[in-house]
Amino acid sequence: xxxxxxxxxxxxxxxxxxxxxxxxxxxxxxxxxxxxxxxxxxxxxxxxxxxxxxxxxxxxxxxxxxxxxxxxxxxxxxxxxxxxxxxxxxxxxxxxxxxxxxxxxxxxxxxxxxxxxxxxxxxxxxxxxxxxxxxxxxxxxxxxxxxxxxxxxxxxxxxxx
Amino acid sequence: xxxxxxxxxxxxxxxxxxxxxxxxxxxxxxxxxxxxxxxxxxxxxxxxxxxxxxxxxxxxxxxxxxxxxxxxxxxxxxxxxxxxxxxxxxxxxxxxxxxxxxxxxxxxxxxxxxxxxxxxxxxxxxxxxxxxxxxxxxxxxxxxxxxxxxxxxxxxxxxxxxxxxxxxxxxxxxxxxxxxxxxxxxxxxxxxxxxxxxxxxxxxxxxxxxxxxxxxxxxxxxxxxxxxxxxxxxxxxxxxxxxxxxxxxxxxxxxxxxxxxxxxxxxxxxx
Numbered sequence: 001x002x003x004x005x006x007x008x009x010x011x012x013x014x015x016x017x018x019x020x021x022x023x024x025x026x027x028x029x030x031x032x033x034x035x036x037x038x039x040x041x042x043x044x045x046x047x048x049x050x051x052x053x054x055x056x057x058x059x060x061x062x063x064x065x066x067x068x069x070x071x072x073x074x075x076x077x078x079x080x081x082x083x084x085x086x087x088x089x090x091x092x093x094x095x096x097x098x099x100x101x102x103x104x105x106x107x108x109x110x111x112x113x114x115x116x117x118x119x120x121x122x123x124x125x126x127x128x129x130x131x132x133x134x135x136x137x138x139x140x141x142x143x144x145x146x147x148x149x150x151x152x153x154x155x156x157x158x159x160x161x
Numbered sequence: 162x163x164x165x166x167x168x169x170x171x172x173x174x175x176x177x178x179x180x181x182x183x184x185x186x187x188x189x190x191x192x193x194x195x196x197x198x199x200x201x202x203x204x205x206x207x208x209x210x211x212x213x214x215x216x217x218x219x220x221x222x223x224x225x226x227x228x229x230x231x232x233x234x235x236x237x238x239x240x241x242x243x244x245x246x247x248x249x250x251x252x253x254x255x256x257x258x259x260x261x262x263x264x265x266x267x268x269x270x271x272x273x274x275x276x277x278x279x280x281x282x283x284x285x286x287x288x289x290x291x292x293x294x295x296x297x298x299x300x301x302x303x304x305x306x307x308x309x310x311x312x313x314x315x316x317x318x319x320x321x322x323x324x325x326x327x328x329x330x331x332x333x334x335x336x337x338x339x340x341x342x343x344x345x346x347x348x349x350x351x352x353x354x355x356x357x358x359x360x361x362x363x364x365x366x367x368x369x370x371x372x373x374x375x376x377x378x379x380x381x382x383x384x385x386x387x388x389x390x391x392x393x394x395x396x397x398x399x400x401x402x403x404x405x406x407x408x409x410x411x412x413x414x415x416x417x418x419x420x421x422x423x424x425x426x427x428x429x430x431x432x
Binding site for chain 1: 188234236275276277302303304308329331332333334335337338339340341342343345346350364365367368371
């Protein structure tokens with residue numbers, strides 16, 4: 001019988017991983033820790049190894065990138081029940097964007113090397129985890145496609161210079 | 162013969178005075194018109210133009226004690242001439258025309274507005290918070306923080322607490338502490354009861370299509386999703402047919418249309 005730990009409960013309570021079984025949650029719990037970020041603190045920095053993956057429990061996280069001439073542009077925010085840092089899933093395991101706390105943020109933080117090791121060791125864990133994360137990835141793709149249309153621009157703005 | 166005369170009378174603009182002009186942001190302005198006895202339902206539109214520049218259809222965004230307000234974006238020559246208007250200018254005005262947002266009470270009302278699409282929904286929202294809905298939710302998406310319309314009112318509506326008001330933008334700079342992302346992300350973060358929800362959606366057509374599909378996927382019946390469509394409206398009365406979209410003449414059968422009546426035509430690029 002698998003003993004239930006508080007971390008395992010927190011993992012199963014999170015919307016992203018709500019469908020995983022107890023056994024998988026127990027495996028993932030070994031890679032997880034509870035973290036808190038204060039306003040303005042970085043969860044991830046752009047272009048660095050994707051060694052952490054976050055499930056936001058409360059607060060707001062701004063996903064951002066530096067744009068020459070414009071400074072930092074926020075391209076997405078994530079809130080409770082959402083994931084930040086999906087770049088760990090695919091090589092080269094590098095973050096494409098930075099992430100910063102907007103106000104106080106509580107999250108579950110996962111060691112992604114630990115996650116990959118457990119997924120490789122037990123394909124059942126990997127399959128269950130990927131089934132949970134794939135909808136988030138597809139939603140990101142869908143969102144990015146619509147945002148690329150610049151829906152609210154005027155006709156002149158859409159036409160470009 | 163009488164009917165023909167009546168149509169022509171309806172096509173004749175009446176001179177109406179602009180008594181206030183307020184820039185919302187670059188290329189967008191709200192004009193207040195003095196028009197005693199004016200009445201319009203939420204969602205209806207006016208044909209309005211500065212003499213010599215042609216007319217454009219603009220939804221009524223507000224009612225005053227003795228007139229109405231239109232919020233206009235400068236897109237072509239006619240609307241540019243309107244956005245440049247000053248207090249004291251006279252415009253040619255016809256209407257109101259078209260269908261209205263449904264006057265339903267009870268259950269939950271979900272309003273999804275994108276960009277300047279909040280203007281045609283403003284009246285509906287103001288009436289809805291007093292109309293006996295169990296819950297009114299307003300989800301608003303804009304291009305970036307500088308293009309949010311009715312900023313002061315949105316802040317006031319949030320503070321009043323009579324409705325649940327949420328704003329998101331597609332992109333923002335570091336000073337922005339609100340939501341960033343598509344308007345549908347706000348839907349993910351707000352629980353709705355599909356069986357009790359009536360939805361009003363207005364904004365760019367692709368955004369409305371996206372929202373309507375998401376709402377259907379959530380279980381909101383298409384008959385209770387209403388969108389506001391626009392094509393090249395000319396007469397405003399259904400006489401000329403310029404604004405035909407599939408089976409509908411939008412100036413007469415719209416602009417507010419039940420989604421189930423039009424969903425099948427919205428993905429056809431030829432129309």
